[in-house]
Amino acid sequence: MSAWKKFPVELSELCIDTVLRCGQSFRWKKTGETWSCALKGRVLLLQQEPDHLRYREIFPEAPVEAQGSGTSTIDLLNDYFNLSTDLKSLYKQWSDRDPHFSKKAITFTGIRMLRQDPWENLISFICSSNNNISRIGQMVGNLCIHYGPRIAEVDGTVYHDFPAPEKLAVKGVEETLRKLGFGYRAKYIAQTANMVVNELPEGWLMGLREKPYREAHDALLQLSGVGPKVADCICLMSLDKTEAVPVDTHVMQIATRDYKFNKIKSKSMTKALYDAVGDHFRELWGPGAGWAHSVLFTADLKSFADKEVGVVSKTTKKSKSTTVKKEVVEGESVIKAEEVTVKREANLNSSVKDEIKEDPWSDDQSSSSRKRKIETATVDALETTVVRRRLRSGRER
């Protein structure tokens, strides 16, 4: 049984409560104070204190074919959380260049880009089209249960790592994923896995880390289910392209509402408009525009939670039990249902609690549905209502 160890990192450099649920990765779960996920062949447990993380690593009892299991957990933490970049000095640069950013950044510290595995990042964001965070989480979880290697059982929960490309480049994947509720994305995933394994050169995806932003972006577009927005998510979140700005309708809202961006001529999102919004932010914030964008993006998600928590004082914490009904998919259809009791705390970002004020720049009206969906997911995680998570099989209809 492994022990808890300390990993020094300031809360202002990394706030896992925010970063692990702002729509970058979809596999982390929080139970009580502990975040957990299977990563690079081990189960990783994390708890955050103001000046360090506590972490615990659990390796499989029998050797498992999982990529990266040789990496030390310290190296993994440094790499996954992208800690070689000094976030505080970036915040200062962006604040100097942009008063609106400066205003938002005060209450939203420690928001940085993860440095994810490109393959997981790619498949997760193919799932993200036409979709909301909680359902993406369901899908990715199911993908791991069905195709990913079992790593270990910890405190009654079985953890699976993300499946390697080869596992998804086999016959029947599209059909299985359709039954699991992936919809039309099932085909995209099957085709993309096939392309990566059978048509593109070995190491092609990881190799995009060495290429310039535009080249990597354009290369990704050849994959099925990958358009400009998803390509930018991958560039930003796993390929080290800090200038990539994924423009969805929500970011479009921020641009028009908070930055007076004028989207006159086209009414739908055209390529020209897409590039114009990205360029706008790249000029404003500089080469780290993608990182800066995620601070504002996340800040907007939070504003809802802030209003809900509202006048909660600094020392008040709500901690209640939530009953989560969880259905586990096995084989081809939903079979098992189990009750799980989860304790949750109502404070997301410990640095956010006090100053909940109305910001004239970001008043309502702004409600894009993506925003609302993500906020809803956040509130689900925070609030105490009974949450029903349902997975539909193909025949259940």
Added chain:
DNA sequence: ATAAGCCCTCCCCG
């Protein structure tokens, strides 16, 4: 309860 509105990519059509 039902219908309408969304999200993002693909693909066809002017």
Added chain:
DNA sequence: ACGGGGAGGGCTT
């Protein structure tokens, strides 16, 4: 070459 518009699955309003 470029933009408009519908399909596609499931969730929210």
